[in-house]
Amino acid sequence: MSKYLITTFGCQANMADSDKITAIFNKANYQNAKDEDELLSDKNPFLIFNTCSVRQKAEDRVFGLNKKLIELKDKNPNLKVVLTGCMMHYSEKELKNRLPHFDYFVDMKKIKKLSGLLPETLKPKDVQTKTDVSALIPISNGCNNFCTYCVVPLARGREISKAVIDILKDVRKAVADGAKDIWLLGQTVNSYRYNLKSKEIKFPELLRLVNAIPGDFWIRFASPHPKDFSDELIKAMAGCEKFAHYINLPIQSGNNAILKKMGRPYTVEHYKKLVKKIRKAMPEISLSTDIIVGFPGETRKQFEDTKKIFEEIRFSMAFISEYSPRPKTAAAKYFKDDVSHKEKEGRKDELNEILKKTALENNQKLIGQTVKVLNDRTEGNKLIKITNVRHPMFNIKNEFVMVKILKAKTWSLEGKLL
Numbered sequence: 562m563s564k565y566l567i568t569t570f571g572c573q574a575n576m577a578d579s580d581k582i583t584a585i586f587n588k589a590n591y592q593n594a595k596d597e598d599e600l601l602s603d604k605n606p607f608l609i610f611n612t613c614s615v616r617q618k619a620e621d622r623v624f625g626l627n628k629k630l631i632e633l634k635d636k637n638p639n640l641k642v643v644l645t646g647c648m649m650h651y652s653e654k655e656l657k658n659r660l661p662h663f664d665y666f667v668d669m670k671k672i673k674k675l676s677g678l679l680p681e682t683l684k685p686k687d688v689q690t691k692t693d694v695s696a697l698i699p700i701s702n703g704c705n706n707f708c709t710y711c712v713v714p715l716a717r718g719r720e721i722s723k724a725v726i727d728i729l730k731d732v733r734k735a736v737a738d739g740a741k742d743i744w745l746l747g748q749t750v751n752s753y754r755y756n757l758k759s760k761e762i763k764f765p766e767l768l769r770l771v772n773a774i775p776g777d778f779w780i781r782f783a784s785p786h787p788k789d790f791s792d793e794l795i796k797a798m799a800g801c802e803k804f805a806h807y808i809n810l811p812i813q814s815g816n817n818a819i820l821k822k823m824g825r826p827y828t829v830e831h832y833k834k835l836v837k838k839i840r841k842a843m844p845e846i847s848l849s850t851d852i853i854v855g856f857p858g859e860t861r862k863q864f865e866d867t868k869k870i871f872e873e874i875r876f877s878m879a880f881i882s883e884y885s886p887r888p889k890t891a892a893a894k895y896f897k898d899d900v901s902h903k904e905k906e907g908r909k910d911e912l913n914e915i916l917k918k919t920a921l922e923n924n925q926k927l928i929g930q931t932v933k934v935l936n937d938r939t940e941g942n943k944l945i946k947i948t949n950v951r952h953p954m955f956n957i958k959n960e961f962v963m964v965k966i967l968k969a970k971t972w973s974l975e976g977k978l979l
């Protein structure tokens with residue numbers, strides 16, 4: 562049996578895409594290798610890199626692979642190396658120039674083509690995605706927003722919503738296969754809309770339809786855009802008993818002028834109002850956000866506004882990144898990357914200090930409460946250690962359990978199984 566290995570960079574959408582690649586190889590009787598060493602004695606091995614372009618660092622890791630690939634191919638000249646994912650926004654000519662040791666460049670939209678690269682006898686019959694206890698279900702792909710710093714619309718194209726019937730089929734299958742944590746995914750998941758027999762189904766309605774599928778499972782979604790977060794969606798979230806009370810709501814900056822420059826069509830005031838409404842409807846919801854520090858022209862004073870919003874909203878988690886210009890984006894073309902690396906790092910540290918404080922305080926409020934847990938995560942997506950069960954990740958694996966919180970740390974909780 563030949564072997565393959567996938568390295569995935571980036572977000573959950575890329576992980577979901579890697580599941581599709583896995584299915585192609587599994588159907589072709591390929592075996593997943595544990596590491597690169599296992600590919601060295603194989604006759605038809607494949608090494609796949611599913612890439613991310615959101616940050617320069619992620620691309621640099623791929624551009625830095627040449628030396629490693631020379632060594633691997635020296636040891637096994639049969640090795641075939643494939644690049645797919647968001648770095649396909651570069652032209653194939655440029656990729657071939659900069660990554661001469663890759664054999665194939667495959668657009669994720671045409672990923673079924675991968676099967677054509679496999680040896681004739683091993684070609685797959687059809688493509689199915691694997692299911693785990695967490696199932697990543699893409700409901701749309703691409704984005705129409707063109708935030709000035711973001712390469713996603715260039716890499717993935719315009720937003721296309723998947724048919725409602727196909728999404729419901731995917732969820733039903735995942736639940737039947739044992740999934741208990743269903744993630745609905747899209748670059749702007751809440752702008753989903755699909756015409757079904759002259760009726761337009763929007764995201765809140767889709768959420769209700771998924772909620773109505775029989776079975777015991779959580780529903781989560783990523784990533785929503787604040788501009789598409791309607792009152793109807795809040796009502797649907799609060800009304801769907803399967804919706805797990807966790808949401809990542811990217812704000813990106815706490816300053817209106819910077820938001821405008823980023824091409825984010827909402828204000829800080831709108832965001833604050835939105836959070837207020839969400840918390841009113843679901844008081845126990847756990848909230849995280851995404852932030853970019855050091856966007857071109859971001860002054861100290863403008864950054865202080867982001868600190869202020871961090872203090873005010875009191876997030877439980879935040880994904881903070883330093884701005885890096887992405888090729889072909891409007892920000893890279895028209896704005897100077899004028900905040901120094903040192904300053905960006907400093908701003909990131911300052912936000913992290915606030916976050917540590919608010920995350921701990923939010924966790925401390927949970928002491929004494931009983932929460933629903935699946936493996937090592939609470940419904941609010943917090944890491945939890947169950948202390949009165951030996952090897953909980955083995956003995957109560959993939960089961961919903963109720964846990965009383967006894968201890969709170971900054972990034973995790975401890976509790977006892979009831």
Ligand code: SF4
Pocket residue numbers: 704705706707708711712713714748749786
């Ligand atoms: S909404 Fe903005 S940040 Fe999100 S994928 Fe679209 S362009 Fe990128």
